[in-house]
Amino acid sequence: MTSPRNKPDKLLEGVEVDKVGVVKLEDTRDTPIYEKTRSLLPDAKSIIILALEVFPEVVKYLVSERKVGEITLRDLYNRNAELVSGRLDWEAYKVIKALHGAGYKGIPLPASGSPLDNRRIESVLSYKHAAQIAGLGVFGWNSLLLTPEYGARVRLSCIVTDAPFPPSTPIDEYNPCPECGGACIKVCPVSAIKQPEDGETFNIDKYVCSTYYNYAGGCAECLRVCPAGKTKTAQVMGK
Ligand code: SF4
Numbered sequence: 001m002t003s004p005r006n007k008p009d010k011l012l013e014g015v016e017v018d019k020v021g022v023v024k025l026e027d028t029r030d031t032p033i034y035e036k037t038r039s040l041l042p043d044a045k046s047i048i049i050l051a052l053e054v055f056p057e058v059v060k061y062l063v064s065e066r067k068v069g070e071i072t073l074r075d076l077y078n079r080n081a082e083l084v085s086g087r088l089d090w091e092a093y094k095v096i097k098a099l100h101g102a103g104y105k106g107i108p109l110p111a112s113g114s115p116l117d118n119r120r121i122e123s124v125l126s127y128k129h130a131a132q133i134a135g136l137g138v139f140g141w142n143s144l145l146l147t148p149e150y151g152a153r154v155r156l157s158c159i160v161t162d163a164p165f166p167p168s169t170p171i172d173e174y175n176p177c178p179e180c181g182g183a184c185i186k187v188c189p190v191s192a193i194k195q196p197e198d199g200e201t202f203n204i205d206k207y208v209c210s211t212y213y214n215y216a217g218g219c220a221e222c223l224r225v226c227p228a229g230k231t232k233t234a235q236v237m238g239k
């Protein structure tokens with residue numbers, strides 16, 4: 001039996017994603033993440049967050065208008081996002097196989113299709129909050145996770161495990177929203193996003209957003225216009 005239970009951090013060395021973060025569950029005791037995670041795995045000690053970028057070349061096609069029968073280039077984004085999600089789920093699978101080999105447990109939370117509480121429009125676990133605690137990025141005024149490298153163009157998957165990984169470091173200094181001034185607020189077709197009040201990170205009416213999202217068959221205008229994390233490629237493509 002393989003049982004090197006003392007060095008779980010080595011188990012992430014071969015992960016092929018753009019960013020990896022770790023939350024030490026004990027550090028989240030004052031947040032809903034703690035109980036939600038323990039409800040999934042009572043002896044959970046860590047949450048691993050994996051992130052991959054969606055390519056900037058397709059983000060520019062994320063317009064919310066869709067006319068029956070017409071080609072919609074938004075599907076280019078959708079297919080790329082599906083590919084990225086599948087890749088994240090595969091990398092999570094590989095991590096959990098490695099965890100099993102070292103004598104630990106792991107629960108994969110998929111990049112898309114995570115169990116959702118439709119009454120509150122809440123996932124079984126907030127990947128974005130976990131990613132923020134793990135230092136992958138910060139919350140923007142559009143309520144999305146903004147990473148310094150890719151802005152909001154990232155998808156996430158998580159692994160809940162009883163392995164005691166060392167936590168990654170939060171980032172505090174990154175805050176692109178004041179300089180941007182609220183492109184997401186201006187573009188939202190249903191004014192679901194408001195300027196945050198003092199002490200708020202974001203101010204979004206998720207019911208108004210989700211009602212429009214379902215009506216329009218999807219919307220990501222607040223992602224499309226977000227300048228955070230602009231890459232050279234994104235600038236070339238006129239994002
Ligand atoms: S569009 Fe601007 S204000 Fe909105 S989240 Fe992005 S950087 Fe922040």
Ligand code: SF4
Nearest residue numbers: 188192209219221222
């Ligand atoms: S997804 Fe669309 S409706 Fe929802 S907040 Fe963003 S721009 Fe507004």
